[in-house]
Amino acid sequence: MAIAYNKRTCDCGTLRASDIGKEVILAGWVNNYRDHGHNLVFIDLRDRGGITQCRFNVDTDPEATQIARTLRKEDVIAVRGEVISRGENVNPKLPTGEIEVSIKEVNVLNKSATPPFEVADHVEASEDLRLKYRFLDLRRGPMQKGIITRHKTLQAFREFYYSEGFLDIETPILTKSTPEGARDYLVPSRVWPGNFYALPQSPQLFKQLLMISGFDRYMQIARCFRDEDLRADRQPEFTQVDLEMAFVDVENVLDVVERSLAHVWKKVIDVDVPVPFRRMKYDEAMRDYGTDKPDLRYGMKLIDISDVARKTEFKVFQEALAAGGVVKAICLKGGAAMTRKETDGLTAEIQGIGAGGLPLCKVAEEGGKVVLQTGIAKFFTGETVGELVQKMDAAPGDILFFAAGSFANVCKHLNWLRITLAERRKLIPPGKWEFLWIVDMPAFEWDEETGKWVFLHHPFTMPHDEDLPILESNPGAVRAKCYDIVLNGVELGSGSIRIHSLDTQYRIFRMLGISDEEARQKFTHLLTALQYGAPPHGGLALGLDRISMLLAGLSTIREVIAFPKTQKAFDPLTECPSEVDQKQLDELGIDLNPTIKAIKAKKKEK
RNA sequence: GGGGCCGUAGCUCAACUGGUUAGAGCAUCGGACUGUCGAUCCGAAGGUUGCGGGUUCGAGCCCCGUCGGCCUCGCCA
Numbered sequence: 001m002a003i004a005y006n007k008r009t010c011d012c013g014t015l016r017a018s019d020i021g022k023e024v025i026l027a028g029w030v031n032n033y034r035d036h037g038h039n040l041v042f043i044d045l046r047d048r049g050g051i052t053q054c055r056f057n058v059d060t061d062p063e064a065t066q067i068a069r070t071l072r073k074e075d076v077i078a079v080r081g082e083v084i085s086r087g088e089n090v091n092p093k094l095p096t097g098e099i100e101v102s103i104k105e106v107n108v109l110n111k112s113a114t115p116p117f118e119v120a121d122h123v124e125a126s127e128d129l130r131l132k133y134r135f136l137d138l139r140r141g142p143m144q145k146g147i148i149t150r151h152k153t154l155q156a157f158r159e160f161y162y163s164e165g166f167l168d169i170e171t172p173i174l175t176k177s178t179p180e181g182a183r184d185y186l187v188p189s190r191v192w193p194g195n196f197y198a199l200p201q202s203p204q205l206f207k208q209l210l211m212i213s214g215f216d217r218y219m220q221i222a223r224c225f226r227d228e229d230l231r232a233d234r235q236p237e238f239t240q241v242d243l244e245m246a247f248v249d250v251e252n253v254l255d256v257v258e259r260s261l262a263h264v265w266k267k268v269i270d271v272d273v274p275v276p277f278r279r280m281k282y283d284e285a286m287r288d289y290g291t292d293k294p295d296l297r298y299g300m301k302l303i304d305i306s307d308v309a310r311k312t313e314f315k316v317f318q319e320a321l322a323a324g325g326v327v328k329a330i331c332l333k334g335g336a337a338m339t340r341k342e343t344d345g346l347t348a349e350i351q352g353i354g355a356g357g358l359p360l361c362k363v364a365e366e367g368g369k370v371v372l373q374t375g376i377a378k379f380f381t382g383e384t385v386g387e388l389v390q391k392m393d394a395a396p397g398d399i400l401f402f403a404a405g406s407f408a409n410v411c412k413h414l415n416w417l418r419i420t421l422a423e424r425r426k427l428i429p430p431g432k433w434e435f436l437w438i439v440d441m442p443a444f445e446w447d448e449e450t451g452k453w454v455f456l457h458h459p460f461t462m463p464h465d466e467d468l469p470i471l472e473s474n475p476g477a478v479r480a481k482c483y484d485i486v487l488n489g490v491e492l493g494s495g496s497i498r499i500h501s502l503d504t505q506y507r508i509f510r511m512l513g514i515s516d517e518e519a520r521q522k523f524t525h526l527l528t529a530l531q532y533g534a535p536p537h538g539g540l541a542l543g544l545d546r547i548s549m550l551l552a553g554l555s556t557i558r559e560v561i562a563f564p565k566t567q568k569a570f571d572p573l574t575e576c577p578s579e580v581d582q583k584q585l586d587e588l589g590i591d592l593n594p595t596i597k598a599i600k601a602k603k604k605e606k
Numbered sequence: 607g608g609g610g611c612c613g614u615a616g617c618u619c620a621a622c623u624g625g626u627u628a629g630a631g632c633a634u635c636g637g638a639c640u641g642u643c644g645a646u647c648c649g650a651a652g653g654u655u656g657c658g659g660g661u662u663c664g665a666g667c668c669c670c671g672u673c674g675g676c677c678u679c680g681c682c683a
Contacts, residue, residue, distance in 0.1 A: 034646095037639040044643070053643070073633085089641055097643090114634060117617050120644080124618055124632080128675050181683035201683085228682040229607095352609045353679050412679085458683045556676095566675070 003027075003107045005078035013050020017098040019083045024101060026052060027078040027109070029139065030071050031119070041068040043103075045079065048144060053091070053100040054079055064106045074112035074119060074136075080105045127558070132572040134563055146560045149268060150548040154221060156267035157241050157544075160260045166219040166243060171206035173199060173223070178522060181458070182226035185236070193589035199225035199237075202541055205526050207244040208460065208498055211537035212529045216246035221544065227569075232556040233490065233546055236569045240493070241547075244539030250481055250497055253538050254437060257485060257493075261435065261542075268551050277435040277485075285438055289418070290328075290411030292441070295489025296434035298427045300418045302328045302411070308387045309404065314379040316359060320404035327404040330414055331392045332421055335399030336362040336373075343375075343399075346417070355413045358401060363389060365396035376402070419489065436486045443467075443480035444511070452513045457482045459508055460526070461496040462538070468504070475511060481538070492547055495540025502530040 009024040028047035035041050041056040056065040071077065081103040091097035116133055117125035121141045130137040137143055162168070177184045177198035184198035200206075202224045210218045222242040230236065241260075245252060254276070262273040278296075285294050288301045309317040309327035317327050332338075347358040361377040363370060370389055372380050380388055392400055401417055403410040422428050443463050444453040453475045455461065463471065467478040481497035499505045505527065509519040520527055545557035558564040565571050579600070585591065592600075 032643075032645095034642050035639090036642065036645085039640060040642075042642055042645085051643095055641085057640095086641085089643085091643055093643080114616070118633070118644095122644090126613090126617090126675070129617080131675095178683090182681085204683090226682060229680085231682090232677070234682070349610080349678095354609090416679090455683060461683090567677090568674085570674090572675095 003078040003080050003105055005107070005109060008078075011049030012045050012047045012052040013095060015052055015083055015096050015099050015101070017085065020085050020099060022083045023080070024083055025078065025080050026054075026101065028076070029112075029119075030073055030075045030077060032073065033068070033071055035069055039065075041065055042100075043068055043071060043077075043079075045077070046139075050096060051094055052096045053086075053094070054081065054103050054106075055084075055100045056103050056106075060102075061104050064103050067106050067108065068103070071108070072112065072114070074115050074139075075108060076110040076112070078107045078109055079103045128566070128572060131564070131566065134573045138562060143559070146548070146552045146554060147562060149552040150544070150560045152268045153264055153544065153548045153551055156264040157260060157542075158219075158221070159267070160263040161217075161219040161241075161243065164217070164256060164260075166217040167215050169210060169215060169218050169220060171200070171203040171210075171220065171222065175200050175206075176525075180522075182228050185225045185227050188588040188590055190587050201226050202240060203242055204458065204460070205523070207242060207539060208526060208534075208537065209529055211244055211246040211498075212532065212534045214246075216535070216537075217243075218245075218539075219243040222541075230565070230567045230569060232558075233549070235545065235557060235561060235564055237565075238557070239544040241542040241544050242539070243541070244537060246535040246537040248497070248536070248538055250439070250483060250538070253495060253497070253540055254483060257495075257540055257542070258435070258437075261485070261492075261547075264547070265433065265551070271433065273433060273435065277437050279437040279439050282438055282441040286407075286411060290413075290415035291489075292438055292484060293486040293489055293491045294436070295419065295422070295428075296436055297429060297432045297488055298422050300330045300332065300422065300427075302330055302414045302418070303392055305329050305388060305391055305402075308380075308384050308391060309402075311384050312379040312381075314359070314376055316356065317379075317402075317404050320406075323406070325404060325406045326410050327402060328410050328414055329388075329392060329400050329402045330418055330421075331394045332399045332401065332425070333395075334397050335421075335425075336364065336397050338399055346401075346420070349420070350413055350417060353413065353416055354409070355403065356405075358417075359404070360399060360401045363394045363396050363398045363400065370396060372400075432488070434488055438484040438486055439482075440464075440479045441482045441484070442476065443478040443482070444475045446476065453511060455508075455512065456480065457494065457496050459512060459514075460498045460505070462499050462504075463508075471507060471511060483540070485540070485542070487550060490546055490550060491543070493540055493542035495538065497536070497538035500530065500534040500536050502527065502534075505530060 003025055005027045007025060008027050012026055012028050015024065026045055028045045031044040031046035031051055033041065033043050039058040043054040044051050045054050056068040058065040079101065081101040083099050084102045086098060086100050115136055117129060119136055119139045138147065174187060174197040177186060177196060182201050184201065187197040187199065189195045189197060203220060203222050207218055220242045222240045223237055224240050225237050227236060258275045258277050262275050265271045265273045282292060285292055290302050304326060306321060306327045310321055320327060343360060350358045359376045361372045361375040364373050372385055394400060403413045441456055443456060443461060445456050447454045457480055462481045464479045464481060471478055483496065484494040485492045499508065506516055506519065545560060548560040549557045552560055554560065563571065563573060
């Protein structure tokens, strides 16, 4: 007789001692089987809810037991039986461990081929293989947890923003290519041969248009696409919690965003996050941490010791200072215990990101006096030792690492070192959530390569009102009404107050070396709209993948994306991107260039 | 595009300084077993060492190239 698998009485995670005596129908996957020979077979049955042990006894239910003997991992079955006590044999590892189901009847709904890797909580398979068989990987407990965390995060964000009067409005996926910023993914048009849509890097311009349309509070869970190289926290397609508000200034945006994050943290992991968040000026972040997304869970600030360095004979310091650079250092408490091998390893690594080397010295005590040892210790003489130690707030047993050069390079290298040391030496306290706003960023940055000013955020960002007069005369000093939200060293999102005046918008474009005509060509729709009564507005976009990742306690967003791509933007599951039929290309009026054709032909030969 | 780590059985890994027939655990298959829960015990089967070249009497190991994965710098308004 067939078991009504469409009438499951509960899932595999819910039965408890209080259910003893009930007849239940369960369905799911065979997680494991233990065949005890003569009379007993145990099947661990798994579904989204959890695992329930099913007991088959040949004495009472010979038919079911016979079938149970043939079951293998990942077979899909439905069972009917009675919830019974496990007596002495409770399994404390399982929430359902007090009970088991004595099976009277079992149906095999589908057999499974032997899985290429074990579907278990602990990961054994390589990520490559897991991606190829993602549907199996997603059966694993931790993966289900990550996906569910993401769902809860989405739900909590929507809940919050809906309750605050935000309207959820969709924007196009097929849109116009803008050569600025990241590379676009292009979509060829059949109806307009030779023309292309682009997938949106973000709904930026559309949300601004919505403000001009009068939908003064907009939000969207928006898919965004950028054809750039990937990282652990970057995918070619990712999801933003996108929002925009009209008639607001910086304060209003920060307020609603931090409350939304507090709401999400409460709902998803039941953590109370105090608001308002700490704020730090961009300059301060760069000065003390060498990055615009500092991790405040630990110390090791970057300290400028240029004054002391100037008094030394160390060539590296002298050359850097002469070239207008800086000398900075960080102090690792208790780091003097590091071996030569360890510090040599760090040196090699920091050279790998472009540093010339890694000057260092250890702080020790000799005859009641604080002294420096090893490395570049000998260059500090007389009172410079005391000065350095005092500046660095160092004590015997510590180690000091130095970096000399341009401000940008010193920041890059010491920031890398600070993070690396904190991670490797486990200096990061668990369970800490250090939210931080980075504000007052510069609006523009000088680009050595092109010899032009470029925007740091995007060209629609409003400068500080009081900086508008110096827009042309001193662009580097202009601050932007721009803000980044940072959590534990991860950039969660960024936003700005936008320019709503057409004149100002043209002024900015001109400043960036974009002519009025060029601007009109690229951003017709926005510039036109700005003529028709654009309200002051601003907003922000949050990275949903990163937020879910942090909430789930993971270190890559791939773990909270059901079907992610590899570092080369390849999907091993569907094996895309892939070639297409010549017919499809013909229809689009696309011909591959001869070089690509030749490479493809060569590959086929092999 | 640059740097680093990696690629050996279905999976995770081992294999000394280049040296016999490339091993182990898990999974698979067969058998045994009255309470297991990462079951246990006995047995079997399982290999183009990513791919292509080179050096060598001899290559999993050395060299060159190439493909793929991960981390990272550049890049990502």
